[in-house]
Amino acid sequence: MIETKLHDDVLELVMNDPPVNALGASVRQGLAKALAEAQGDPAVKAIVIRGGGKMFSGGADITEFGKPPVEPWLPALVDAIEASAKPVIGAIHGMALGGGLEVALGCHYRIADPEAKLGLPEVSLGILPGAGGTQRLPRLIGAEAALGMIVSGTPIPASKAAQAGLVDKLSESDDSLAAEAIAYARTLETPRRTGDRSVAADPAVFERFAADNARKIDNLDAPKACIEAVKAATELPLTEGQEKERALFMQLISGDQSRALRHVFFAERAAARIDGLPKDIRLRPIGRVGVIGAGTMGGGISMNFLSAGIPVTIVEMAQEALDRGTGVMRRNYEATATKGRLTAEQVEKAMDLLTPTLDFDALASCDLIIEAAYENMDVKKEIFARLDGIAKPGAMLASNTSYLSIDEIAAATARPQDVLGLHFFSPANVMKLVEVVRGARTAPDALATGMALARKIGKVPVVAGVCYGFIGNRMLIPRQTNANALLLEGATPEQVDRVHTAFGMPMGPFQMADLAGVDIGWHRDPSRIESLQDALCAQGRWGQKKQAGFYDYDGKRQPSPSPVVAKIIDDFRVKAGITPRDISDEEIMVRTLYTMVNEGAKILEEGIAQRASDIDVVWNYGYGWPRHKGGPMFWADTIGWDRIVDGLMRYKDRLGDDFTLSPLLMQRAAEDKPLDR
């Protein structure tokens, strides 16, 4: 765990606990022991602490949280490093995050590889730096800069850390870091303890910071605690400030929000695992990707691969559509460059990898072909039948369908083993989630390749089985059905949406319908009016794109309640003989959120999702479920499955004739056991 090497009079301590040198008990014990021995060793004049493998350290071992603490605690270890009578130098490469950076902050000096990143991401786990970070970082870089790092949780590059005074020296490179650290240590005679410093700040700094960030940190416990802890650093000596930090840390770590955020952290990583598949399964090489359709989805999908340096052949039926699609892609890249997140060269490099063509046969050179055409089964089957005769042997054929059966599409080919779903979420070049849909006959290596490729292009992939809507969109069905029914029974679009946004969703069902397009799935016959959607679409109320949907929109796409929609709803009520009634927010919650959880339990029972936490990942990354509530299934665990069952039973008569309670959900309520354990 801790490798010690004596270089003449400099002792090098190397943390070796792959993959991230998490500061688990054995690493802490090893560091503490080596440090203590070095104090009494006359041969040692200075000490260097370094990380083995790919980084300095990814922080405290999150898997230890919730278990009985094992000595030495991390704060005590950091204090011991700072108390060393001999100079201690942190040599940072890769990443120094959380407790890892706090170990470096306990060191008297810091040297870093120019490519290294330093950060305190604890806030993203619903906690705060609990090993002195909130007290030492402000003493090194000032309160305001420390607030920014700690409350955002975003790592900074070593070059910026050096400018800020967090890093004392930059090495020539990663390779020379170790040797340069030893040489640097020889130039240092005495310890320089950060804890001996003080830091002053106008109290108004903290109020202003909280006010400026109110919208982002509202409803969240950890950011507020971070601000309080950094403020304490400007008012208290180190030890008292550390006591304040500890108290805040202990409050946060046992709270629901931190439990939920840690759940999301591990759930995302668990989703990458495909049960039953060998970890070292041989992947198919993907040198070129073909995309069929240059519309919103096809263009967005293509951008993911181009940005990852993977050439794309994009096919359309007409030159005008092809030109429009490639034009949108270029404009998207240029917009990103305008924000400084891309250079002009990077834009050109990405666009140079794009081969737009009307020639369907050009797809013969592709290793993966993604169909992003019109959401119609006949259209898709025709395309896949045609692909079957063009694509090279072993090429993977994927559909971006958001609901339809991959098995039925695969049956249109003679190579069902090469067919899978890659369901991107709109806008495809932005949203992280990809549902990787495994057909009954999808080959394991094709599935594994789809998962690995999704991660390679920066996505969060989740395996889904075949059913209507897979995981996410299938759970939207009961939500939307009940939301529409609630409108007819007396609720308004804004009331239903407000229940969801107050819960923490970025938008409610009707705001989402207006954004995505009310006309999705509409039969396009304005004379046929059988539903609210039909009525709205017949009047051209197709959503934001038409400045009118469930809401009216001004020129800046700002929504306002629509008297026209209110009238449409009233007319429907009269026709259906419904007398509107007052509807409570609680009823809306049960009928639109509890029903989603019930559907999630069915998805789990049917094996459509591998595990409950995968369903949470889908909702976190595909629909903006508030991460501090973990995800639909984690949230149900938190509020209690019995409460879900009770709520659904209370409104059973209003949930529609085809509503059934998931047996798994009832079983968990009876046993009061979480789904995944």
Ligand code: T1G
């Ligand atoms: N503890 C335990 N396991 C960890 C871990 C950690 N800190 N970080 C990563 N892992 C596991 C991860 O679950 C995965 O496991 C494997 O390592 C590879 O991770 C007192 C209390 C460092 C940027 O928040 O952000 O310090 O799935 O796939 O893409 O103030 O891991 O293979 O079984 O993510 O190269 C603060 C969390 C902790 C950083 C590397 N630190 N980690 O990314 O690999 S709290 C963090 C990350 C703290 C102190 C407080 C990333 C990474 P498996 P990976 P990666």
